[in-house]
Structure formats: C-alpha cells, structure tokens
Amino acid sequence: MNTEDQYDAIVVGTGISGGWAAKELCENGLKTLVLERGRMVKHVQDYPTMNDDPWDYDLKGELSKDDKKKYHVQNRVGWAPKEDNKHFFVNDLEHPYVETKRFDWIRGYQVGGRSLTWGRQSYRWSDIDFEANKKEGISIDWPVRYKDISPWYDKVEEYIGVSGENLGLRQLPDGKYQPAMQLNCVEKDLKKAVSEKFDDGRVVTIGRTAHITDPNANFENRGVCQNRNRCSRGCPFGGYFSSNSSTLPAAERTGNMTLRANSIVYEISYDDVTKKATGVKVIDAETNEKIEFKAKVIFLCASAMASVGILLQSKSARFPNGLGNDSDALGRGIMDHHYKLGATAKVDGYLDKYYKGRRANGFYIPRFVNLDAATKREGYLRGFGYQGTASRQDWSAAVAEMGYGKALKEEILKPGQWQIGVTGFGEFLPYDDNRVTLSPTEKDKWGLPQLAFDVEFKENEYRMREDIKKEIVDMFKKAGFKDVNSYEESSGPGLGIHEMGGARMGHSAKTSILNKHNQVHTVPNVYVTDGAFMTSSSCVNPSLTYMAFTARAANHAAAAFKAGTFS
Template sequence: MPNLNTTVNKTHTYDALVIGSGISGGWAAKELCEKGLKTLVLERGRLVNHVEDYPTMNLDHWDFPHREALSHADQQTYHIQTRSGFINETNKHFFNNDLDAPYTEVKRFDWIRGNQVGGRSLLWGKQCYRWSDLDFEANAKDGIAIDWPIRYKDIEPWYTYAEKFVGISGEKLGLSHLPDGYFLPPMELNCLEKHVRTELERKFKGRHLTIGRVAHLTEPKPWHLELGRAQCQNRNRCSRGCPYGAYFSSNAATLPAANKTNNFTIRPNSVVHSIIYDEQKQRATGVRVIDTESKEMVEFYARIIFCNASTLGTTSILLNSTSKRYPNGLGNDSGELGHNLMDHHYRLGAMGSFDGFEDQYYKGRRPNGIFIPRFRNLDEATRTDKFIRGYDYQGAAGRGNWGGGVNQEGIGANFKDSLFQPGGWGMSLVGFGECLPYHDNQVTLDQNKKDKWGLPTLAIDAEFKENEMKMREQIKTDAVEMLEAAGLKNVASFDYSGGIGVGVHEMGTARMGRDPKTSVLNSNNQVHGVPNLFVTDGACMTSSSCVNPSITYMALTARAADFAIGELKKMNL
C-alpha cells in the first residue's frame, strides 16, 4: 500500500473514525476521505501492505513443507477454523489464531476471522449479487421479524456506484429477482457447464445457469488502472493475496483510494474497547483503544463514527459500550442488540460424472464457478408449502488432474505418463439457503471469560432451525434432479452441514428498522438515539436473502457515508 499513512494526529482528534478496515470499513474510509474528512481507521490486527505482505503469493505446491496441508501444531492453533476447510499452509497467516481469540460456543458456531489491515477482504469468495425487493419485502410478506426500512430503489444507484469501482465480471440475465448490474465481461463457462446450462433451460422452466458474478477484473477500467490494479491472471491463488490487485480487496482498492486524498490515517494494532458516549450531547464522541504493542488505553475523538468491525466484532463493541443512558449496550433501547444472528446454510448438494467431451479441456485456473439463481418461492407458480424463502446454487465442472495419482497404485514410466492425461469430467452443485432472523439466535458478552486484553468474550448461541432443515432436503433433491436431467451419471447427494458460521456470511445482531423499539439502526444505518454513530457492516442486516451479501454492505456503506456528509453540512451531527 504505497505511501500508507500510519502517523496518528497528536491531538487524537479527527473528523471521522472508522472501526475496522475490511470490506465495509475500507469503503467507509474511501468515501469519507474522498468527501474531505480527516479520517482515522482503527484496525485491531497487524499492518498488511498490498503485495509486500503477501508472502506465499507466488509459491508453488512443492514449495510448501507440507504441500499446503496444515502441520499438527497449526491444526491446534487454528483448531476452530480448520473445520471450514478454508485455511491451509498457503494462507494461514491471514486467519486468526484461535488460541488467542477465545469465545464460547453455546451451540457450535464456526467463527472464521482474519484480523489484519484488509480483514477478510483478503479471503472472501468475491461473489457479488444484488438484492431485489423479493428480499427487502420478504419479512413483511411472511410476517417474520420486522420489515426492512429500505427498498431496492433506495439502494439501486449505490449498487451501481460500488460495482463500477470494485469491478464485477458477470452476465446479464434480465431477472427481476436477481437484478443485473454494472458488469465487466464475464468469465467463460467450460464445455460441460455450457451443456448443463442448455439442458436446464430446455427441461426446467425458469431455471438459469450462468457464470458467477465475481469481483475480478476481466477488463480493467481506467479508474482501476490508476490504483495499480490489473487484469485477473486466472491463477486461483486469491486467498494468498493478489499481487495484481485483480480481485477486490481493501488493500488493493479502497484503502489506496482513501490514501490518495491525504485525508487518510490508519492505526493497526488497535483493539477497540468501547465507544465513548456523551450523555449531555447525546452523541458518540470518540473511541477507547487498547494498543496491542504498548498495552496502553488510548482515546480518539471525532464528529462521526462508522463501526465496521464485522458483524460480531461490531456487536461486541456496542455491547461493551455502556453508560448510565445505555446500561445494556450503546443504542440498545430495543433490546435487540446481539439478537437475530444469521448465516447462509450450505455445504450440501449433489455431484456426478459425465461421459463425453474427452477431446476438450480449459485454460487456466478460473477463480470462479457457476451460479443458478433462486427458483423457489418467487411467485405463486413457484411456491412450495414445505418452507419459506429460497436458495441458489454455486458449483463448477472440471476434469480430473495429476493430483488424482496421489492415492493410485502404480510405478514406472507408464504410471508417470498417465498422470499427465486429464481424467474424466465431473460437476457439482452446492446449495446456498436463506436463514431466517430468529430472535433467540443471539450473542452475549461473557464477563467471566476475558481475552488477552481483558475484554469480555462472546458467547454465541445460534442454530439453523426447522425451516432451514426442510429447505436443505429440497436443495439436495433439486441438485440431483438437475444433474441427472443434464445427463450426468453416478449422481449422488451430499450434506456436510457443520455449524452455523461456516458460511462466513454472519449477519444481523444490530438490525435496521423503522421503530427504535424493535431495531438498533434506522434507514440510514444510524444508531437510534446516537445519530453520529453508523453501522454498515453485516450487523445491520434485517434478513439474509440467499445470495452473498458483501456488495450490499458496500452499497449501504457508500449510501450512509453520503448521508452523513450531508448531515454534517447541515450541522445536524
């Protein structure tokens, strides 16, 4: 990150404070800095500079002592996050040490964390799909939880704004329940994926297969190149950090953009203890920080504060920010702070093999897969009485490679030569389902279990319930049916459910709403009763849809920052 400014103002006073430097925090920093505010970003983890701090970005499989597998010692260090399968020898440095970051699982919760500058924007799956009013209106229509205070028309221009800057490659489909966006040229489907698409559209009305809409630069625009970002090289080493800046991350895009303004300061190694509230002004005036190197408590002050520490990080900070006015957590008049935790449920579907296309292959390691948009409970014609809401599918087709020889018996030249012959074709479909916002899916502070900084840890009590379980059965049934209809053989379903959290799309716990009695935030992501405090990460979500949420966080953040600047100019904050 060239010219990164880590020098903190001696007065500790700024126009704006941003807590967290991940996907939404990076966006808050960019927007506030570009609008002229001197902005301090507080990051609890270490400094990670773009490119220079990606130590494994160019290493090959054989360069790793354990051929990318975690050692026994690492398995103990990351004993929770190893459940996900996301962490390995190539990217472990971007994941939290589980031994140093304890929490209580009242029920199993796979909390995947990466505390460093850039946060999980260095690790995310990069799939980007807009919500529609099918999503924003779902709670009201189903009589579930509370209604969203916004609709698609409120966020639509901010989706476009975010997509242009990020760089989303994808294909327009013209579906009302999955709005098209501002897309770069799509990545290419391989021959089997094209075949399956044709068969699905021929045999199932309303089912579509497309390439994933993904935050990779397939054709960089001038504003991408100005930040030093370049075209995706199809290496599929994204979770190691991309030296080309081809996939979107805070480190490659939003933080450098903020830094260009000369209004940007970042302070790593800064664990936020709490937000300071002035009862006379009825405003948040600053943030208390524990310096992880000096162990000192430091305070910083600003006119507006954006809390973007990730869903559970933000909620933990708000719960720990108590005062006479807010004894149960800052802004928690409703009692909803910490409740309504959601995540997408997945890791189930079907897979099969295909006879044919032996003379065809594909080029590169495409860092993307296919996407089948939701087709259940869209309207009366697609309604099922088994469950409410819906699901989509991600997946991919491919051919077996040389790795298949690891467990084969063989010796000699013929065996070695056989490893260079591609194996047969296969394809998998993985369902992603919506989780409803249940009040009793919650997080609370455990005052009896402190972390290494003396802060209370979280106790997480959440699970998927009956609606999700019934949906999962249909996800498997539909996946098998679609693959068999497309001509695949040996089709079998699978279900590796694990715990909630492994979707890494934790949402809710500080939801948006119209009524301060039932929500934590208003339609502009302001904390009810604390108008200069904004929450625009996943904590703000009122429902979860079934699509990846990150582009929605980005759009909400840009929208809230624009609103905050307007309120500052009106002297309302």
C-alpha cells in the same frame, strides 16, 4: 487513559465495509482515523506467499498438527486456512469465544480483514428480499427498498470491477459488469439441459465476481485478473477487489486518512448531555496502552459480530444494556447462509476438451423457489441458490494403476474424467432467540468479555436443506450425469462466513437499532455498516450489499457533518 487529537470521523475496521467508509469519508474531505485491531498488511509487499508453488511447502499446503490446534475453528471451513494463507486467519487459541451452541466464527484480523480472503461473489438484492419480512410477518420490516440502494450498487460495481452476465431476472437484478468469464463445456451442457428440462425459470450462468476482466479498463493501480486462482494469498496484480488494493489506497491519496493498526476498539464513548458519541476507546494490541480517540462521526465496520460486541460493551447510564439498545434487539437475529451441502457427479465424454488457466470463479444457479404461486414450496419460507464448478480430475487416479516406468508417466500426463460439484447457499431466517451476548465469566487476553453464541438452525432451515439437496440431484440426473450423490457435511451457523444481524435496521427504535441510513436511532452520529445491520439475509453473498449500504451511509454522514448536524 490517554486522549488523542480530535478527528472529523473514525472508522472501526478495514475490511469490505471499513475500506469503503474510509474512501467515501476521506474523499468528502473529512479527516478520518481508521482503526484496525490486527496487524498492518500493505498491498503486494505483505503478501509473502503470492507467487509460491505447491512444491514450496513441506506438507503440500496442509497445516501441521500444531497449526491445526491453533486454527481449530478456522479449519472447520475445510478449504482454509492452509500453509499458503494461514497468516490471514486468526489464531483461535489467542482469540477464543464461547459456543453455547456451535457457531463457526471465521475471522481475519489484519488491515484489509477478510477482503483479502473473501469469495468475491457479488450479487444484488431485489425487492423480493427487502419485502419478504413484511409480507410473511417475519421479524421486522426493512426501512429501505431496492430503489434506495440501486444507484449505490451501480457506484460500487463500477468502482470495484465485477464481471458477470445480465439476465433480466426479477429476483437477481442486473448490474454494471465487466465482461463475463466463460463457462466450460460441461457447465454449458448443464446450462442447456436445465433450460430445456425445467420450466420454472431456472438459469445457469457464470458467477458474478469482483474480478477485473477488461484489459482496457482503467482501474488505478489495479490490473486485470491473471486466472491464477491464488486469491486468498493476496493478489499482487489487484485483479480482484480488496480494501488493500483499492479503497484504502483511494482514501490515502486524499491526504485525509490516518491508519492505525493493532488498535482494539472496545467501547464507543457517549455524552449524556449532547446525546451523541464523542469517540472510541482503544487498547493497543502490542503495548496494552489504553487510548481514547475523539471524533464527530463514528463508523462501526469491525465485522458483524465484533461490531455487536463493541455496542454491547458501550454501556452508560443512558444505555445500561449497550449503546442504542432501547429495543433489546442488540445481539439478536443472528443469521448466516446454508453451506457445506449440495451434490457431486461424474460426466462422461468431453475427453478431448480442457480449459485455460485456473478460473477463480464458478457457475451460479439463482434462486428459483418461493418466488410466486407457481414456484411455491411447502414446508419452508424463502429460497436458495447454487454455486459450483466442473473440472477434470487430476493425475491422482493413476496411483491405483499397476503401470510403471514409461506407461505410468504417460498415464500421469493425461487429465482424468470430468466431474462436477455444487454447493447450496440458502436463506437463514432472523430469529430473535438466535443471539450473541457478552460472556459474564470468560475474558480474552486483554481482559475484554468474550462473545457467547447461542445460534442454531431451526425447522425452516432444516426443511430447506433437504430441498437444496433434492433439487440439485434432480438437475444433475436430468442433465445425464453419472454417479450423482448428494452430500451434507457437519456444520453450524457461521460456516458460510456470511454472519449477519445483531444490530438490525428498522423503522423504530422500539424494534431495531439502526434507521434507514444505518445510524443508531438514538445516537445518530454512530453508523453501523457491516453485516450487523442486516434485517434479513437473502440467499446471495452479502458483501456487495454491505459496500453499497456503506457508500450510501458515508455520503449521508459527510453531508450531515458539513451541515453541522453533529457539531
């Protein structure tokens, strides 16, 4: 194995968390090596489909039969991958894993990771979330509360640009927002109906999304959102936040970052004498060369399940079951969010109304159940929110018409009836027997053990799913919408693309892997700041929380490094 030069810090992964770790460490003066297992993607120049139109694709955007085989897991999402963004999703034939129980692992192996394709919904946690485990006796208590993370939410929101509306809700703290995008006429109608017909604190608001909306705002090398809704292809304007458009360029500008793509980290090196990590072991994805890089500080941001896999593979005499795994908590408590269920309806009227642009955002209904005695639901713990949108149907309704010639052309040019659809996102409890392990038999193309998933919905989740459907149907009907139908598609954990847990935070090494600063309890120069650290899942999109915790942890690490703690 070749051994490379010493760095101050190593960051594993370049997605939402890795980009922030790189930025904060480099801006604090640490010489930082950033490793990405996938290929290089440079902002703008490596977005090959960013300006394509639907007619540029032979299959009108759909995957070919051969591609459907290559992306057979990624395609479970339904909305991706498509012809225009498949290059930002993994080829499942080349990157297999073991499904002891169904687990939909959606991945993007390239510089920027899934920050290029994420949904950009950005919500803060509240103390209702951080305190729930302790109050209900579920799993273990979080070692932090909202006041610890609030200033870091501020920092992240102001830097990435989040548009939204402050509401004064205790379950959804307010933030530092760009001007809110606008609800359309049907969504405003729903908002009015919900406020008038429900007295349990339900609110309809515009989604809080990581898009720049203020044309006068100063974001270095980033422009305002153009309302193209082509985000998953990569945005050449930098209108939405990604590592490629924002944090990685910031790290590069310091002169302290070395970025190396095609570098598969498979193990963290550990010194039994110093009781610290000394670096990481890497396989070059193109040459198969094995290399060891040295550093004083390690940030693991490879994405939740990949980071857990690296920790599990990092075995030594001191840690025979994986780095920091004295508690046997490593790989346990895997979570996701409910997805692929909700309701649809048709809306009469408003035929003289339309909307401008293709708004890359929808409306949001924050959690309104199990917040207090008045909103208590029997049969399940925690809660859920909704994300949705209203729009006018397109010309396809004209296909069924008997018209032809001029009459058909005129019909095609008219937008159809209004419709509305909503998806529920519900909390998933952290069960110790929902776990990921290393397969003892199955290897990948580099000879590394595949991850094996044994994760499932349990009774609490199934009962919540029924209420998710019931409540939105009730709201739609009371709003006066027509042909209201609930839906629930086949899915497994993972499909929400919010996989979390496996290296949870806690107060003690006896019950958790990480401390309140995201450090491995027993190896304090190793930090884990992607979704693996999550001790519970809340019901809101988690990426903003990953970024806030990462910024906090990176500044903690930089201060400790400068104080000589890791020498």
